Amino acid sequence: MAIKPYDERLDQLLRTAADVFAAKGFHPTTMRDLARATGMSLAGMYHYVAGKEELLFLIQRQCFENVYQGALHAVESATGPTERLRAFIRHHVTFFAQHMSEMKVLSHEAGSLSGERERPIIDLKRRYVDLLAGLIEALDTPRDVRIAAYALFGMMNWIYTWYHTAGPLSAEELAEQFTQLYLYGLQAPSTPVSPAG
Amino acid sequence: MAIKPYDERLDQLLRTAADVFAAKGFHPTTMRDLARATGMSLAGMYHYVAGKEELLFLIQRQCFENVYQGALHAVESATGPTERLRAFIRHHVTFFAQHMSEMKVLSHEAGSLSGERERPIIDLKRRYVDLLAGLIEALDTPRDVRIAAYALFGMMNWIYTWYHTAGPLSAEELAEQFTQLYLYGLQAPSTPVSPAG
DNA sequence: TTGCCATTCGAACGTTCGTTCGAAAAAGTA
DNA sequence: TACTTTTTCGAACGAACGTTCGAATGGCAA
Numbered sequence: 001m002a003i004k005p006y007d008e009r010l011d012q013l014l015r016t017a018a019d020v021f022a023a024k025g026f027h028p029t030t031m032r033d034l035a036r037a038t039g040m041s042l043a044g045m046y047h048y049v050a051g052k053e054e055l056l057f058l059i060q061r062q063c064f065e066n067v068y069q070g071a072l073h074a075v076e077s078a079t080g081p082t083e084r085l086r087a088f089i090r091h092h093v094t095f096f097a098q099h100m101s102e103m104k105v106l107s108h109e110a111g112s113l114s115g116e117r118e119r120p121i122i123d124l125k126r127r128y129v130d131l132l133a134g135l136i137e138a139l140d141t142p143r144d145v146r147i148a149a150y151a152l153f154g155m156m157n158w159i160y161t162w163y164h165t166a167g168p169l170s171a172e173e174l175a176e177q178f179t180q181l182y183l184y185g186l187q188a189p190s191t192p193v194s195p196a197g
Numbered sequence: 198m199a200i201k202p203y204d205e206r207l208d209q210l211l212r213t214a215a216d217v218f219a220a221k222g223f224h225p226t227t228m229r230d231l232a233r234a235t236g237m238s239l240a241g242m243y244h245y246v247a248g249k250e251e252l253l254f255l256i257q258r259q260c261f262e263n264v265y266q267g268a269l270h271a272v273e274s275a276t277g278p279t280e281r282l283r284a285f286i287r288h289h290v291t292f293f294a295q296h297m298s299e300m301k302v303l304s305h306e307a308g309s310l311s312g313e314r315e316r317p318i319i320d321l322k323r324r325y326v327d328l329l330a331g332l333i334e335a336l337d338t339p340r341d342v343r344i345a346a347y348a349l350f351g352m353m354n355w356i357y358t359w360y361h362t363a364g365p366l367s368a369e370e371l372a373e374q375f376t377q378l379y380l381y382g383l384q385a386p387s388t389p390v391s392p393a394g
Numbered sequence: 395t396t397g398c399c400a401t402t403c404g405a406a407c408g409t410t411c412g413t414t415c416g417a418a419a420a421a422g423t424a
Numbered sequence: 425t426a427c428t429t430t431t432t433c434g435a436a437c438g439a440a441c442g443t444t445c446g447a448a449t450g451g452c453a454a
Contacts, residue, residue, distance in 0.1 A: 006400085025309070027224035031442060041403040043444080052442065108305075110358070112222070141383045147366075147374050148383060150359050151352045158351025161307070169344075177344050185382035186338045186345060203430085228412060238433040240414080249412065 010048045013038055015101075018059045022101035022160075026056055026109045056109060057117040063102035064124040067095050071131060081138040082183065088135055089182070090175040092156050097163070097171035104160040129153070152182055207245045210235055212298075215256050219298035219357075223253055223306045253306060254314040260299035261321040264292050268328060278335040279380065285332055286379070287372040289353050294360070294368035301357040326350070349379055 016038045020029050031052055035042045049055050074091035078084045096103045113121060133149045141148060155178060163174065180188075213235045217226050228249055232239045246252050271288035275281045293300045310318060330346045338345060352375060360371065377385075 009401095025224065027222065030440080032440090042442095043404080044402050046443075047401060136383065139383060142386055143378055143383060144374060147371065148378060150355065151375060151378055154352045154355025154358075155348045156351070158347065158355060161351075162347050174344065177341060178348060181340055181345060181348055181382070182378075183382050183384055185378070185380050185385060186333065186336060186340060187380055188382060188385075189339055206431095227410080229410090239412095240434080241432050243413075244431060 013045060013048055014059055014062065017055050018101040018105050021056065021109065022104040026112045053113065053117060057113055059102055060106050060121050063099060063106050064121060067092065068124060068128050070095055075135065081135065085135045085139065086179045088132060089156070089179045090172065093175035093178060094171040096156065096159060097165050100160065100165065107157045107160055155182065210242060210245055211256055211259065214252050215298040215302055218253065218306065219301040223309045250310065250314060254310055256299055257303050257318050260296060260303050261318060264289065265321060265325050267292055268325070272332065278332070282332045282336065283376045285329060286353070286376045287369065290372035290375060291368040293353065293356060294362050297357065297362065304354045304357055352379065
């Protein structure tokens, strides 16, 4: 019971599948592509997952639960509304950068699930959006909270279309740029006067 | 020569295909789906387009050229850096809302083109990004221009995941909310003091 | 050893896909 | 009318898809 070969093999399958899904999209990816990428046989993968769509579901659920729990922890560790929002942004962006494939699959392949597998992901999404909306609300912003939340998610999730971890810009720097831009806008200076003092 | 039945039929095919692509995705959509939606026969569509991917290409190119030309016109009609950026945002968001299917296909199915059909779309995208980057640069912002441009595109393009034209929020209101948020941030009041005095 | 269950996989099944073909129907021209 | 061109489409082709089946293999307990 010390090592669990089954779980490790499943995890490896999920990781590889996430990479391939991220690279060429869920629908164009064939089970034969995944067999080649994992080194398993075509039929062998069905010992671990029920099918192709279940693979996508497991990837999305695990990733979403991880990013949600991580965000909860990050927010709890910060004090004050501004710092809590900053912590949320930093966590989301750095998590995105560290799990690019899974987060791209989560962002871009929402809607590729059907029927009963869609519901748990939608529920996770609502909880995650509500978490951010609460942080924004605590800031007493004059903006519409829902629009502001979706605007921030768009800003952050869009990075899978242009950001590369191999580039010169670190995820932490990117997160701080987003935070400044989101809190104080394009025209305010980079290190604004603290609104509290 | 007064009316051109061929061009009108092709346009109708492109519009319908955009709707179906937007609703269920490019790859899951079959040519038989499009035949059913247009009322044409399966083989009949090949009189107007070379194939399924050419259909996607024509939709994306026409939509991108339209949004680009419209943005040029909108920007030229405004005076001053701030007003020009505001005009760009308003045009992009309202165009998005008025051509939801095509813009969703353009945003979400980038990367579904292959080979020689990908290049013209990439070129159009660069010109469009450069246009916005120039507007941002003219504002003498302390932020990184490239990050700021992609952040704004993310904010705006993400609306295809949540915004519905049937809702109570008009595209013009949404554009103004985005403009305020982007220029002055979450914490600044809705009608900030003009930076020019 | 024997028996049992987990794991692997070659081969195939039935379906659906994008595309093509040849001919019929419609429209245009004289 | 007759001839040509454009437009339409039923039928089919070959390929690729997700999944299944049955058997072979591996590891472990008794």
